[in-house]
Amino acid sequence: MQDRSSAAAPGSPEKYPGCAFCIIFHTGICASGKVDKIGSANPAGGARVIQSSVHKALAGQMILHPRESSDDVMFICSGQAMSSIGLADGRRQIFEVLLPGDLVLWTALFEPMTGRLLEALDDTVYRKLKRSEFKMLLSEYPDFFATFMRFSAFQKNQCDQLALSLGRRNAAQRIARLILELAKRFAERGLISDGTFRFPLRQRHIADATGLTPVHTSKVLRHLRQDHIVEFKDRSLRILDMARLRQVAGP
Amino acid sequence: MQDRSSAAAPGSPEKYPGCAFCIIFHTGICASGKVDKIGSANPAGGARVIQSSVHKALAGQMILHPRESSDDVMFICSGQAMSSIGLADGRRQIFEVLLPGDLVLWTALFEPMTGRLLEALDDTVYRKLKRSEFKMLLSEYPDFFATFMRFSAFQKNQCDQLALSLGRRNAAQRIARLILELAKRFAERGLISDGTFRFPLRQRHIADATGLTPVHTSKVLRHLRQDHIVEFKDRSLRILDMARLRQVAGP
DNA sequence: CGGATAGTTGAGTTATCTCAAATGCAGTGG
DNA sequence: CCACTGCATTTGAGATAACTCAACTATCCG
Numbered sequence: 151m152q153d154r155s156s157a158a159a160p161g162s163p164e165k166y167p168g169c170a171f172c173i174i175f176h177t178g179i180c181a182s183g184k185v186d187k188i189g190s191a192n193p194a195g196g197a198r199v200i201q202s203s204v205h206k207a208l209a210g211q212m213i214l215h216p217r218e219s220s221d222d223v224m225f226i227c228s229g230q231a232m233s234s235i236g237l238a239d240g241r242r243q244i245f246e247v248l249l250p251g252d253l254v255l256w257t258a259l260f261e262p263m264t265g266r267l268l269e270a271l272d273d274t275v276y277r278k279l280k281r282s283e284f285k286m287l288l289s290e291y292p293d294f295f296a297t298f299m300r301f302s303a304f305q306k307n308q309c310d311q312l313a314l315s316l317g318r319r320n321a322a323q324r325i326a327r328l329i330l331e332l333a334k335r336f337a338e339r340g341l342i343s344d345g346t347f348r349f350p351l352r353q354r355h356i357a358d359a360t361g362l363t364p365v366h367t368s369k370v371l372r373h374l375r376q377d378h379i380v381e382f383k384d385r386s387l388r389i390l391d392m393a394r395l396r397q398v399a400g401p
Numbered sequence: 402m403q404d405r406s407s408a409a410a411p412g413s414p415e416k417y418p419g420c421a422f423c424i425i426f427h428t429g430i431c432a433s434g435k436v437d438k439i440g441s442a443n444p445a446g447g448a449r450v451i452q453s454s455v456h457k458a459l460a461g462q463m464i465l466h467p468r469e470s471s472d473d474v475m476f477i478c479s480g481q482a483m484s485s486i487g488l489a490d491g492r493r494q495i496f497e498v499l500l501p502g503d504l505v506l507w508t509a510l511f512e513p514m515t516g517r518l519l520e521a522l523d524d525t526v527y528r529k530l531k532r533s534e535f536k537m538l539l540s541e542y543p544d545f546f547a548t549f550m551r552f553s554a555f556q557k558n559q560c561d562q563l564a565l566s567l568g569r570r571n572a573a574q575r576i577a578r579l580i581l582e583l584a585k586r587f588a589e590r591g592l593i594s595d596g597t598f599r600f601p602l603r604q605r606h607i608a609d610a611t612g613l614t615p616v617h618t619s620k621v622l623r624h625l626r627q628d629h630i631v632e633f634k635d636r637s638l639r640i641l642d643m644a645r646l647r648q649v650a651g652p
Numbered sequence: 653c654g655g656a657t658a659g660t661t662g663a664g665t666t667a668t669c670t671c672a673a674a675t676g677c678a679g680t681g682g
Numbered sequence: 683c684c685a686c687t688g689c690a691t692t693t694g695a696g697a698t699a700a701c702t703c704a705a706c707t708a709t710c711c712g
Contacts, residue, residue, distance in 0.1 A: 289543055
C-alpha cells in the first residue's frame with residue numbers, strides 16, 4: 151500500500167528524501183543494512199558484507215558529542231544537521247549545514263578526530279558506516295570513489311568560501327550568502343518550491359555559522375525582513391526578492 | 402660527487418627539500434619527468450607513462466592567475482607559496498601557506514575551478530601533473546590514494562580551524578596561531594632549528610591570512626616583538642618564548 | 653497558567669578599520 | 683657612491699561595525 155512514485159534500484163527503495171542525492175545510495179547498501187554483494191563493479195566477484203545502521207535524532211539533539219571520537223562515517227537521509235567546533239567559553243563555529251544526501255566526518259577517515267560537535271537541526275535520520283568499511287568501498291569501487299572525491303572537493307571549496315566570508319565580508323553579506331548557499335543546495339535537491347524551503351536554524355545557529363553574535367544577527371535579519379527580501383514562517387524561509395538578496399550578498 | 406645522505410628510491414634522487422615529505426615523490430615520478438612504470442603495485446603490470454614538468458617562480462611572482470583555470474595539480478618541491486581568493490576591491494583571503502611537499506589544487510580534480518590565485522612567497526620550485534594522470538594514479542595505486550586522502554583530510558581540517566579562528570578569535574590569537582601552525586609544519590619537515598624558520602611572508606600576507614588589515618597587523622606584531630615573544634630577521638622568524646606565544650594564541 | 657527558551661530593542665563599549673602622514677629600505681640609473 | 687623611486691612598515695587620530703549588557707516581549711510546551 152506504499153505510494154512510491156519513482157523507480158528505485160533493485161532491492162533499494164528510495165525511502166528518504168536524500169536517497170536520490172546520496173553518494174552511497176546507489177551502491178545498494180541502504181537496502182537492508184547488510185548486503186552480500188554491492189554495486190556492479192566488484193572486481194573480485196566474491197561476496198562482501200557491508201554493515202550499516204540507521205539512526206534518528208530529534209531537532210536539537212546531539213548526534214556526536216565533542217568529547218567522543220567516532221569510528222563511523224555518516225550520511226544524512228532526511229532532516230538537517232550541523233557540524234561545528236566549540237570553544238571553551240561556549241562560542242562555536244558551524245562549518246556546514248548538512249542536508250539530505252550529505253556525507254559527514256570524512257576527514258576522520260584516517261586520523262582519529264575529536265572536538266567536533268554534530269547536532270540535529272531538524273528531526274533527522276542518518277546512516278552510520280564503519281570507517282574501515284567505507285575505506286574499503288572507496289578503494290574498490292571507482293564510481294563510488296569519484297563521487298566521493300567530487301563531494302570532498304565541494305566541501306573544501308565551501309569551506310574556503312566560508313573562510314573568505316568570515317575574513318573579509320560584513321555581517322549582512324555573510325548572512326545573505328548563507329541563505330543563498332542553502333537555497334542553492336535545496337534547489338539542487340528539488341526541495342524548494344515558490345522560493346520557500348525548510349529552515350529549522352534558530353538565530354543562534356545563524357550566528358554560529360556566520361561568526362556573529364545572536365543579538366547582531368537579530369538586527370541584520372530585521373532589516374532583511376523589513377525590506378521584504380526574505381520572510382520567515384513556520385520554520386521555513388521564503389526568498390521574496392532574489393535580486394536584492396544577491397545585492398546584499400555583495401560581490 | 403653529490404652529497405646524498407639518505408637513501409633514495411631507485412632512479413629518484415632527493416633533489417629538493419620537499420621530496421621526503423611529498424606525497425608523490427615515492428611513486429618515482431619525479432626521477433625524470435617521465436617514467437615507464439611507477440611504484441611497485443601496478444596491478445596491470447603494463448607500461449605506463451606519467452608526464453610531469455618542473456617549474457620555477459621567483460618570490461612575489463604569480464603561479465596561477467585568478468582568471469585562468471588550471472588543468473594541472475601541483476606539488477611544491479622547494480620554497481613557499483600561498484593559495485588565496487581575491488575580492489573585487491582588492492582584498493583577499495589566504496587559505497593556506499604551501500610548504501615543500503604540499504599538494505595544490507586538488508579541489509579542481511573534477512570540477513573546473515577558477516578565481517583562485519597562487520603566488521610564490523619565496524623562490525619556489527614546483528611540479529605540475531595533469532589532472533587526468535593524477536586521477537589515474539589515484540585510482541590505481543592504493544598507497545598513493547591513502548596518502549592523498551590523509552593529505553586532503555588534513556587540509557580540510559586546517560581550513561575548518563581557519564574558519565573557527567576568523568569567526569571567533571581576535572587579532573592577536575589569529576596571528577599567534579598562524580605562527581604556531583607554520584612552526585609545527587616546519588618542524589615536521591625538519592626545517593626548523595633553534596626555534597628559527599624561513600618566513601618570507603610580508604605583513605600584508607599575514608593580514609590576508611588572518612582577515613585583518615595590514616595596519617592592524619603591524620600593531621599586533623609590534624606587541625609580539627616588544628614582549629620578546631618572536632623576532633623577525635632576514636626573512637626568517639624566531640620563536641623566543643613558546644609558552645607565551647601559546648598563551649596569546651588562546652584556547 | 654507558569655517556566656523555559658528564543659528573539660527584540662536600546663545604550664554604551666571596544667576591537668578593528670580607514671585615512672593620512674612619516675619613516676625606512678631595496679633596487680635603479682647616473 | 684648618490685639621488686631617486688617605489689614599496690613596506692610604522693604611528694597617530696578619528697570613525698564604525700560589531701559586541702556586551704540588560705531589560706523586555708513573544709513563543710512554545712507541559
